[in-house]
Amino acid sequence: MQVFKLYIKLFTKALPTIAIYIGVFLAIVVLSTLNNNDTNSTIFEESKVRIAYINRDEESILLQGFKNHLGNSSVFVDIEDTDEGLKDALFFRDATYILIIPEGFTRDFLSGNEPILNKIHLPDFMDATIDLAVNNYFNTARTYLNHIENLSEKEIVEKVTRDLNTKVEVNIYSGKVDQVDSSSTIFYYDYLVYVILSVMILGIGSIMITFSNLDIKRRNLASPISLVNYQFQQILAYLFFAVICLVIFISIGLLLTSQSLFQITSLLLILNVISFTTCALSIAYLVGSLVKSRGSTDMIANVIGLGMSFIGGVFVPIEFLGETVIQVSKFTPAYWYTTANGAIANLTNFTWNNLSSIFSHMLIQLGFTIAIFAVALVINKNKSTEAV
Structure with a gap:
């Protein structure tokens, strides 16, 4: 050799x-x-959005329940409720989303009307978490309001909160043995x-x-x-x-x-x-x-x-x-x-x-x-x- x-x-x-x-x-x-x-993680993790919550209506039970629900997906920041204050909050990115509850919102909603919430956000804001939380809460509340008579405001909020807090455990089985992790x-x-x-x-x-x-x-x-x-x-x-x-x-x-x-x-x-x-x-x-x-x-x-x-x-x-x-x-x-x-x-x-x-x-x-x-x-x- x-x-x-x-x-x-x-x-x-x-x-x-x-x-x-x-x-x-x-x-x-x-x-x-x-x-x-961890760059290519396939696990979804919900991130909380910095939101300014401005209530120009009364402190009703309906809105208190809504604010509690909103707190699950957002962090509340205090800003000045003026045109200048709103602009400064967005400009300096103290808040990325501003939600304004107009006067008379609770009364109109409980009367069966569809009052509109005012929102202001940054032009490049792409997160739909807040919009999803808003729609889930008020759509569920409207369902109870339209289909069950004589429900009090407190009962509506209790039922909505119970439904939205219900978690469903999902197990996905794909038959994998030892996938590259x-x-x-x-x-x-x-x-x-x-x-x-x-x-x-x-x-x-x-x-x-x-x-x-x-x-x-x-x-x-x-x-x-x-x-x-x-x-x-x-x-x-x-x-x-x-x-x-x-x-x-x-x-x-x-x-x-x-x-x-x-x-x-x-x-x-x-x-x-x-x-x-x-x-x-x-x-x-x-x-x-x-x-x-x-x-x-x-x-x-x-x-x-x-x-x-x-x-x-x-x-x-x-x-x-x-x-x-x-x-x-x-x-x-x-x-x-x-x-x-x-x-x-x-x-x-x-x-x-x-x-x-x-x-x-x-x-x-x-x-x-x-x-x-x-x-x-x-x-x-x-x-x-x-x-x-």
Whole structure:
């Protein structure tokens, strides 16, 4: 295994450059993961609105109950009840919503009329919480007023308060087993596109350049090791390097994202990253077959890594890309890799219908691997004839 050992020694010499890429990658991912853990939360949390409640009517039981109900979704602030005071409150954002109860509101409402509440809010105010609370309260009160005779004002408020405070517990069961629980997991695995491509091209490409010298090629052909044995040890060294990189990146991913190795989603993500690594390996082999200097290898590693990351949905989500860019990105393995990651993140149950598209994306990546590797073999075969 002389060839294999030689390749391993050459890989160790390239470790400083590779370590820089891995270090920068880890710094970016760790910082971004810490900042984005709760960014894509799918849990709805009601926020309270700063509201100025101005009552120009009497302090009736109906309005007191309404104010209590409104307090569940808002924070009351005191402002001056003048035109100047209202304008200042909105201008300085002391309140984002001003609700004014007109004079005679209670009398008109209990008489069966439909008096109008006056409201003023900021132009960019998009929260419908207050309007919803107002409509719920008075629509419910009007229902009791119109359909039950001889109800007192106090009884109407009691019934409305009871109805609006009734909570219904809803349990949603989707049959999921261990869905990805954080956007940081997909964020990490998506960003592996850049680092895997860069590390593979730098590691494998630089080694192949060392053996591209014509004198070294002729010496290898004249050695007692057969060409088949030589190529076998060469491929074995490349695979060994790829496996070591995968173990490092997967271990870091499991540590950062707190995912268990034995979760089905984790296994699918790992299987997907293995499929992409085979593509990166074939791309690195092709680059090493074409490039003749280490400087060119560094440049190409950056161009390919950044290029695929930008159009493949890593740095910019797929949904934000233009249609033309998406059509172009489909000719890169990065697109199918990130698309598969997104599908894995959205899994709620593991039926064949849901998994089939994910496996098809992995097979497409393997198809890229075979095609790129075949091109590289043809180039290497032509170069080997030149050395004879």
